Amino acid sequence: MTEVRIDDIEVIIKLFGNLDKNIELISGELGVAIALRSDVLEVSGGSPEEEKLAAEVLEKLVELGKKGDELTSGRIRYLIELAREGELDKAEEIFGSVIAITSRGKPVKSRTLGQKKYVQAIKHSSVVIAIGPAGTGKTYLAVALAVQAYKNKDVERIILTRPAVEAGEKLGFLPGDLQEKVNPYLRPLYDALAEMLGQEQYLKLIERGVIEVAPLAYMRGRTLSSAFIILDEAQNTTPEQMKMVLTRIGEGSKMVINGDITQVDLPEGKQSGLTHAARVLEGVKEIAVLRLTNRDVVRRELVQSIIRAYEKSEGQATPRGKKLYARTGAKLSKNRG
Numbered sequence: 001m002t003e004v005r006i007d008d009i010e011v012i013i014k015l016f017g018n019l020d021k022n023i024e025l026i027s028g029e030l031g032v033a034i035a036l037r038s039d040v041l042e043v044s045g046g047s048p049e050e051e052k053l054a055a056e057v058l059e060k061l062v063e064l065g066k067k068g069d070e071l072t073s074g075r076i077r078y079l080i081e082l083a084r085e086g087e088l089d090k091a092e093e094i095f096g097s098v099i100a101i102t103s104r105g106k107p108v109k110s111r112t113l114g115q116k117k118y119v120q121a122i123k124h125s126s127v128v129i130a131i132g133p134a135g136t137g138k139t140y141l142a143v144a145l146a147v148q149a150y151k152n153k154d155v156e157r158i159i160l161t162r163p164a165v166e167a168g169e170k171l172g173f174l175p176g177d178l179q180e181k182v183n184p185y186l187r188p189l190y191d192a193l194a195e196m197l198g199q200e201q202y203l204k205l206i207e208r209g210v211i212e213v214a215p216l217a218y219m220r221g222r223t224l225s226s227a228f229i230i231l232d233e234a235q236n237t238t239p240e241q242m243k244m245v246l247t248r249i250g251e252g253s254k255m256v257i258n259g260d261i262t263q264v265d266l267p268e269g270k271q272s273g274l275t276h277a278a279r280v281l282e283g284v285k286e287i288a289v290l291r292l293t294n295r296d297v298v299r300r301e302l303v304q305s306i307i308r309a310y311e312k313s314e315g316q317a318t319p320r321g322k323k324l325y326a327r328t329g330a331k332l333s334k335n336r337g
Contacts, residue, residue, distance in 0.1 A: 001044040002055040004062065011065035012036065015058070017073070022061075025073055029080050030054045057083050060091050069095060074298065078112060081295065087113070100144040103198030108144045114296035115141060121288035127246070127255045129234075129278050132292025138258040139232050143192035145256075146228040150210070155228045155252065157210055160189040162232040163241065164215040186213050189232060216241060225250030234274040235259035236266055242273030262310075 006012055016023050016036075023034050032046035032054045043054045057079050065071055075095075082088045094116045098107040110116040115137055121128045122145050130138050146158045190213060194202045205211040216237065231237075231245055234257045242257075249255050259274040266272060281287045294308055 002051040004041040004058045007039045014065045014071045100148045111298045112296040114292040125288040126286040129257045129289045135297040136292040142230045142256040147196040149228050157227040159229045160213045163236045223250045224248045226252040229255040231257045235264045237273035239273045239276040242277045
């Protein structure tokens with residue numbers, strides 16, 4: 001039997017969770033029994049290795065709970081994965097630093113090791129190319145860092161763009177002009193900005209032209225200086241479009257390019273500009289290329305389960321996506337400048 005001391009009633013309540021769900025999760029995942037005796041958690045019923053692993057996870061959860069962190073089932077599962085891989089010591093590095101504060105005063109933090117690397121890449125590189133599934137926080141974290149850069153006066157403008165590619169629907173049947181037609185495609189960017197700045201401040205900055213949200217076609221022929229540029233849904237660019245937007249970057253600017261190469265909506269036979277850029281620009285100074293995985297999905301556990309099920313069923317998404325992943329080799333570049 002292994003013991004973990006815990007002397008804070010609020011942390012105990014957090015740790016056990018609603019109807020003891022958190023403790024049941026740890027017990028089920030690691031094959032141990034966990035009981036609270038006064039101010040001590042007793043871990044028993046497993047092998048010495050399982051008990052030791054469970055105790056390490058519990059100690060880390062108690063530590064995080066004392067610092068006011070949420071102890072969600074998603075976070076617990078992630079800590080268990082880190083413990084199994086001998087990387088539990090990285091938990092503080094991952095969850096510790098605040099990236100930004102939302103308009104409602106909520107701190108924004110990285111929630112996985114992949115997210116931490118993504119944030120660090122954005123801070124230290126001029127161009128970041130990030131490939132990963134939906135729900136990994138690519139757009140949200142990039143917008144948070146863009147707003148932070150503007151508040152710190154590192155940049156004068158924030159420019160958010162994405163290709164207006166039809167995902168099984170025809171833009172022509174939508175009402176309004178081009179801007180009105182593509183607005184629904186830009187909604188995730190609007191939502192992230194509104195959360196970071198508050199609706200009133202966000203609208204003021206839009207009015208003043210400090211924030212520009214536009215379809216990719218509007219980027220042609222421009223030089224974007226002193227700006228934080230985010231290209232979202234970049235898997236739906238062609239190599240020509242990707243080259244066009246990359247060559248828009250001017251002095252004092254930073255660019256983040258995000259996409260999920262398993263959700264390409266380009267016509268069959270068209271190469272994705274995202275995979276092409278990841279391959280061509282890997283190792284170029286001041287450019288970081290990295291890949292997030294289903295382990296970095298933070299929306300909810302169901303999304304992780306869905307992604308895993310598709311990967312299992314289709315052998316890494318579609319055959320096309322399988323080839324695309326194989327071609328990118330998208331790991332974090334060591335040559336970030």
